[in-house]
Amino acid sequence: MEKIKDRNALDREYETEFLRSLIPDEARPYGKLRRYSSGELLIEQGEEPEYLFCLVRGRCCIHMYLSNGRRMILSSPEAPCLLGEMEIFDMSPTNFSVEALEDSTVIALPLKEVRDILLESNRFLRQLCLIIADKERSNSKKLMHAGGFPLENRLAGFILANSSGRVFRIKKVEIAETLGVSYRHLEKVMSDFVAAGYLRKEKLTYYIEDSDALTGLADKLNVS
Numbered sequence: 001m002e003k004i005k006d007r008n009a010l011d012r013e014y015e016t017e018f019l020r021s022l023i024p025d026e027a028r029p030y031g032k033l034r035r036y037s038s039g040e041l042l043i044e045q046g047e048e049p050e051y052l053f054c055l056v057r058g059r060c061c062i063h064m065y066l067s068n069g070r071r072m073i074l075s076s077p078e079a080p081c082l083l084g085e086m087e088i089f090d091m092s093p094t095n096f097s098v099e100a101l102e103d104s105t106v107i108a109l110p111l112k113e114v115r116d117i118l119l120e121s122n123r124f125l126r127q128l129c130l131i132i133a134d135k136e137r138s139n140s141k142k143l144m145h146a147g148g149f150p151l152e153n154r155l156a157g158f159i160l161a162n163s164s165g166r167v168f169r170i171k172k173v174e175i176a177e178t179l180g181v182s183y184r185h186l187e188k189v190m191s192d193f194v195a196a197g198y199l200r201k202e203k204l205t206y207y208i209e210d211s212d213a214l215t216g217l218a219d220k221l222n223v224s
Contacts (some may be wrong), residue, residue, distance in 0.1 A: 001040060004033040004105075013056050013107055018080035022128075023107075024121040025053070027114040031107045036100040038164050042083060043098040048089035051108040052118070055079045058104025061162060064096040066177075073170070073178040076101060077160040085128060088115055099202070102164050149221055151181055151189050156217035159199075159208070168199070168206040 004010070010033045014023060023031075031054075036042055042053055043063055060079040063071050074096060075085070083098050088111060109118075118124050158179060159168050176186045190206075193199045198214055200207045208214065 001037075007032070009033060010107065011121060012045070013054075013105075016056065016080065019054060019056070019107070022124060023109070024117055024124055027109060027117045027121075030113045031109050034106050034108050036104050036106065038100050038102050040100050041097060042100065042104075043094055043096070043108065044130055045095060045097040046093050048093055049084055049091055049111055052085060052088055052114070053083035053098070054107040054109070055081050055083055055204065056105050056107060058099045060104060061099045061101045062096050070177050071171075071174045073158075073162060073174065082128075082131060085131070087111075088118060091115075101162065151179065151185060152192075153217050153220050154179055155163040155186070155189055155193075156198075156214040157221050159206075160211070160214055160218055163208060166208045166211075168208060169204065 010031055013019065013033065014028055014031070036058075042060065043049075049058050055077065057079050059076060060083065061076050062074045062083075064074060083106070084094065087094055091111070148164050155175070158175065162168065162176075164168055172186055172190065173183060176183045179186070190199070193214075194206075196210075196213070197209045198208070200209045
């Protein structure tokens with residue numbers, strides 16, 4: 001993790017459309033501009049929440065470990081968005097981890113200093129309610145819509161959402177767990193993608209060779 005000490009760069013981020021109407025002026029001086037490399041953790045499951053993260057550049061993977069030790073991928077949000085927003089209400093330990101999928105820049109707002117400011121700001125709470133409602137609506141649509149499509153479509157979307165550049169490297173058992181399919185079924189579809197030239201496999205790593213074909217499959221999941 002790299003700390004960016006350029007205050008002017010931080011102020012410019014605050015003036016972007018997403019943050020300008022969201023973060024109260026009183027909370028801005030406490031923000032810290034940080035850059036995370038691909039694979040670095042921003043939030044670790046089970047830890048006490050320290051920061052509200054505003055993802056201003058890049059993409060992350062939100063995942064959680066189940067009681068059986070397996071990892072489930074929940075979502076792959078991209079900038080601009082908030083990370084860890086629910087924890088500001090009760091400060092309970094986080095039940096998920098957030099990992100940078102690619103080099104990502106965030107504004108980290110320390111909750112010890114800004115929590116009361118945020119919770120007392122009608123503007124922030126109003127915008128946060130809209131963000132949470134939109135996220136819930138989007139997730140519900142994706143869940144209901146994806147259930148009616150074959151694994152080929154769902155897997156294509158998952159690969160595109162969780163790749164870093166052209167590289168896709170997630171354990172198949174975790175993919176199967178997340179998509180709710182058998183390992184054997186997943187293995188067959190992955191092999192079909194390789195045979196069709198959509199992916200190229202080198203040991204445990206897959207490389208996207210035909211992103212247009214994967215996008216065509218994934219686009220069928222999109223709903224208005």
